Amino acid sequence: MNEGWLPARSRGALISALTVALAVLVVVAGCSSTTAGVGTGASTPTPAPSGTTTSAPATTASTPTTTKTTKATVSKTSPAKPAPAGNPAGRAAVPAEARAEDTSKPTRVIGTGTAASCTSAAVVSAVAAGGVITFDCGPAPVTITLTATAKVRNKSAKVVLDGGGLVTLSGGGKRRIFYMNTCDPAQGYTTSHCQDQDQPRLTLQNLTFADGNSTGEHTEGGGGGAVFVRGGRVKVVNSRFVRNRCDRTGPDLGGAALRVLSQSGGRPVYVVGSTFDRGVCANGGALSSIGVSWVVLNSVFSDNSAVGTGANPARASTPGGGSGGAIYTDGNQYTVRVAGTIIEDNHANEGGGAIFYVSNDRSGTLRIEGSTLRRNPSAGFETQGFRGIFFLGAGHPVVSGSTIR
Template identity: 75%
Template sequence: MRVKPGTFPLVIAVIAVLLAGCGGSPDPDAPVSPPVSPGASSAGAEPGTTDGLGAAPSAKASPTPSKPAATLARAGNPNGGASVPAEGRAVDTGRPTRVVGTGTPASCTGKAVVTAVAAGGLITFDCGPDPVTITMTETAKVRNANGPRVVLDGGGKVTLSGGGKRRILYMNTCDQAQGWTTSHCDNQDHPQLTLQNLTFADGNSTGEKAEGGGGGAIFVRGGQFKVVNSRFVRNRCDRTGPDLGGAAIRVLSQYQGKPVYVVDSTFGGAAGQGGSCSNGGALSSIGVSWVVLNSVLSHNEAIGQGANPARGGTPGGGSGGAIYCDGNKFTVRIAGSIIENNHAKEGGGAVFFVSNDRTGSMRIENSTLRRNPSDGFETQGLPGIFFLGVSRPTTTGSKLS
């Protein structure tokens, strides 16, 4: 999809032809029917092992610190005011299945995080009273048979870092290496992954090509997923490519088309802290719906070149400074949020939204979108947005500039 500056009146005439090839990457929502692994259980009982971890499940939920605990400032837009439905709220982790750490920063290791995530259940951290950064030496991967809920709760004190070298967290219900638990891996209700009260920093998925790549900090396919009161800073994925994206988060194939909730969270937040990827400097998806509530997305960038499908002689990409969404029928709702100072080298400095069959829709409620330049193209009258869907986006109580 290419539109040269100053030629917007030609968009409508040209766009149908340009988008005929959109979505040329493998369809992540195509049905997959792997055999059920022998002994695999779709019930996904939460195992009680604490191998390599801290306190057992019977231990008290929050060890009493020797001094008042320090916590990071709350993420997101505190003045957002959007109501959060039950399915978008934090999970109660007062009785954790397992705890990472035994009360000191040194006990909170990347290896312990990997072990906990693979085991599943409700996971909290006991790393001492002060904020701590845990640098991952390998990507933590969700095992599909363990759960069915997998919750990581950092208590507002834990940063998981990719060290600028690797993706931090990975979940894929269709990855045989993580176990198949149903005969319809592309549409199953588990695992149900929740990330809350955490910071994800310096994730980097550059070179990761499975499922199309992307997801610098987090990659999710299948099951259900939400993020609450979390921060994403300085995450990266491949610099070029027509359809890959999500410097912070890449999501595919959610159960029954249910939306991904992003609540009270910050992506970037200050100059030099934003994410950078070919497309979607913060969020990216194909055929997935989003509900973004009371959040801040700023200083993120889409740095690819050539759009999608890629112009001749270019590698493609460069759309969706903050959010990149492609596919057929999906929805995006942004409420009580601030999206500012993001940049796209091609289209949609704030949001790139393309519903190939024109069934998708977007709503923007009580939000501010400002200073999100698009070097190539955007939809007339919607600064920072390139939109193709069932009808023009609904905007209520919002400012776009």
């Protein structure tokens, strides 16, 4: 403003009035900024992406605008949990036996409220002891890198491992993360028929398994980069498997995320609301089994690869493998049911970019319900009319309410 035309006394009055008004505005602005910083100024943290393997930083409020003499009160909020695993749009009904286990009264708790208290040794010890196991590692997502594989002792009737949606167990790219084998004498024999016993009953829920690697582990044929199971029962609920690995060659070796053999009474392995991403193995970039039935519900499989060459049995002068970009199954009379699930962008060097299914006696069945299979190339072979699938079993795959392209 140009006030040169005013008398001197008027100019002084105007300047005094403007000074008072400006001071009022500064105080009001400072109060407004302080109010915004109390309870409402904290930014909402972005949920950790699938497969996150680092601890999330504490959330802090954005700095409010204020005067030098005014201090904003900043509230801190606990970091949000990662979004649920699996396919939230999946509509497959989940039977009672496939649901998450009740962990409200755990047998043992790993950690004492801080990330530092959740150690590899604590995980290994708790799994060996068995029972219902939960974690208390603080409010933020945490990664526990194992320095030894966690192994179930066969005396355990029930083992439930629940990460509460915040815990990642990592193999650090060097080792398998989890192992259960009722026919391994090192874990203790509990029956005379180790290949068919109903215990231990294992549940893995609300966890992430990252960077497991079973390369060179050939007990029971190998495979199972993150998790290997033989005998008893196993189910996986609301969990993620990311960047897991197993041997890159072998005609019948597989399961970068999960390899399962010999389930009690021929009962199926349940996989519910879970995500499998960027797994790599000779066969079965995510799941693999021999003679085992599966029920896969409301889950997601993406960017997994079967990288072997020569198929099964291996062609002359090849090491074998390369089938089942996401899922590889073999055996006689067994079933696979996939419902409410997305299988996309997986790849097989040989057969079945999405699913490889062989029932040697042609008695087994494959059902796909309410699911989407897309962009799952089979570089070698697949069943005509079923893109991304190789099937040998009873009749043809039974497909309903699904998209396969």
